[in-house]
Amino acid sequence: MKRLDDFRLRFGKQELVPIMIGGMGVDISTAELALEAARLGGIGHISDAMVQDVSDRRFDTSFVKEKTKLYKHNIDNSDKSLVQFDLGRLAEATKLHVGKTMQAKKGPGMVFVNCMEKLTMNGPKETLQVRLNSSLDAGIDGITLSAGLHLGSFALMADHPRFRDAKLGIIVSSVRALQLFLRKTSRLNRLPDFIIIEGPLAGGHLGFGLDWAQFDLATIVKEIKLYLETEKLDIPLVAAGGIFTGTDAVNFMEIGASAVQVATRFTVAHECGLPSKVKQEYFRASEEDIIVNTVSPTGYPMRMLKSTPAIGSGIRPNCEAYGYLLDGNGGCAYINAYNEQIKIHPDGKNISVVDKTCLCTHMRNYNCWTCGSTTNRLKDTTYKLPDGTYMELSAEHIFRDYQFSVNNEIAMPEMPELVKA
Numbered sequence: 001m002k003r004l005d006d007f008r009l010r011f012g013k014q015e016l017v018p019i020m021i022g023g024m025g026v027d028i029s030t031a032e033l034a035l036e037a038a039r040l041g042g043i044g045h046i047s048d049a050m051v052q053d054v055s056d057r058r059f060d061t062s063f064v065k066e067k068t069k070l071y072k073h074n075i076d077n078s079d080k081s082l083v084q085f086d087l088g089r090l091a092e093a094t095k096l097h098v099g100k101t102m103q104a105k106k107g108p109g110m111v112f113v114n115c116m117e118k119l120t121m122n123g124p125k126e127t128l129q130v131r132l133n134s135s136l137d138a139g140i141d142g143i144t145l146s147a148g149l150h151l152g153s154f155a156l157m158a159d160h161p162r163f164r165d166a167k168l169g170i171i172v173s174s175v176r177a178l179q180l181f182l183r184k185t186s187r188l189n190r191l192p193d194f195i196i197i198e199g200p201l202a203g204g205h206l207g208f209g210l211d212w213a214q215f216d217l218a219t220i221v222k223e224i225k226l227y228l229e230t231e232k233l234d235i236p237l238v239a240a241g242g243i244f245t246g247t248d249a250v251n252f253m254e255i256g257a258s259a260v261q262v263a264t265r266f267t268v269a270h271e272c273g274l275p276s277k278v279k280q281e282y283f284r285a286s287e288e289d290i291i292v293n294t295v296s297p298t299g300y301p302m303r304m305l306k307s308t309p310a311i312g313s314g315i316r317p318n319c320e321a322y323g324y325l326l327d328g329n330g331g332c333a334y335i336n337a338y339n340e341q342i343k344i345h346p347d348g349k350n351i352s353v354v355d356k357t358c359l360c361t362h363m364r365n366y367n368c369w370t371c372g373s374t375t376n377r378l379k380d381t382t383y384k385l386p387d388g389t390y391m392e393l394s395a396e397h398i399f400r401d402y403q404f405s406v407n408n409e410i411a412m413p414e415m416p417e418l419v420k421a
């Protein structure tokens with residue numbers, strides 16, 4: 001019987017344990033979590049979502065305060081088009097977040113940054129170019145382009161001296177999206193180093209419509225594998241979404257994946273950025289508590305716990321401080337939905353916005369409890385303590401469980417004295 005450890009992910013001569021911990025913004029996949037994956041010989045992701053806020057919290061900088069001060073006069077204005085990011089400060093924040101993480105890296109694995117194209121930041125092309133190139137400047141091992149088709153993203157880095165040496169990959173959910181990407185980037189003569197195939201059971205935003213349940217990860221992996229073989233392309237495939245045990249992972253390796261990307265099991269790790277109270281919400285969740293809805297202003301469906309405080313919250317848009325989802329014209333679907341409610345309740349009191357959510361503020365405050373479809377199984381991976389809470393796990397324990405377990409088994413952590421008694 002095979003274990004995931006019987007396989008290796010190969011980048012040229014480099015061999016890695018075929019486990020990637022997926023990017024989870026905003027700072028849910030912390031540097032500490034990503035560094036553990038690298039120490040153990042796999043790949044960890046940090047995320048550059050809301051990087052100025054993340055830098056302020058990690059390094060006591062004041063990027064957000066500065067931007068808020070600059071645009072304070074606009075707070076009551078529903079037109080946010082003048083709220084821009086200072087590209088120099090954006091580069092600084094990215095270099096701090098990425099650079100300090102890379103300085104702390106130990107062990108044979110790698111740290112990548114997850115870069116969501118949908119963070120359009122009222123200047124989609126310029127801000128993305130700064131984010132990507134600053135990460136390369138700061139020594140990141142690789143970049144995963146996510147949420148958005150990223151058809152032009154490789155070109156934005158083409159002049160960087162590390163363009164051909166850093167590992168660059170994309171997340172797709174269909175063979176069609178991959179074909180479009182490869183066609184668009186063909187003139188750069190630079191293929192992706194890896195392709196993450198994210199199926200419909202993943203956490204965060206989904207690359208499907210509301211008909212997501214009709215799709216199946218194994219089928220998409222096989223389709224993409226066949227397409228690459230036909231095109232004589234040899235690019236490692238990474239399966240993601242709903243992989244809960246080492247055995248699930250081995251099943252994907254056997255149909256041609258070179259690695260798996262996992263996230264949900266790590267949401268209850270000590271090193272994960274979610275506050276402990278929120279981790280307990282994840283542990284307690286039952287199957288009925290996990291829903292897919294359209295409240296994200298990005299336009300993609302998103303999976304979350306139905307008790308998530310972000311749903312129905314009517315807070316004033318906070319774009320002067322954040323503004324990561326403003327499109328190239330300063331618009332955001334949440335601002336529109338909020339303004340509709342203000343028309344109905346001009347006093348601004350007791351506002352509830354149901355169809356969209358202020359994703360920047362709520363993700364930043366850990367009030368949008370996005371999660372994968374297997375979240376209801378987390379309680380089976382640990383012990384319930386006498387006070388009714390569940391014991392958090394170490395990232396190392398979860399990583400090793402994926403690496404070494406067989407027979408769909410899940411290794412329990414050492415039983416705490418409190419439970420033994």
Ligand SMILES: Cc1cc2nc3c(=O)[nH]c(=O)nc-3n(C[C@H](O)[C@H](O)[C@H](O)COP(=O)(O)O)c2cc1C
Pocket residue numbers: 021022023024025026028047049114116146147171198201202203204205240241242243261262263264265267370371372373374
């Ligand atoms: C809490 C959470 C936040 C996530 N945030 C992001 C994100 O910011 N960007 C992204 O590309 N994927 C995001 N994902 C998706 C994961 O990186 C990963 O591909 C997926 O969840 C793997 O499936 P699993 O959670 O079933 O293991 C997130 C997943 C979770 C659980």
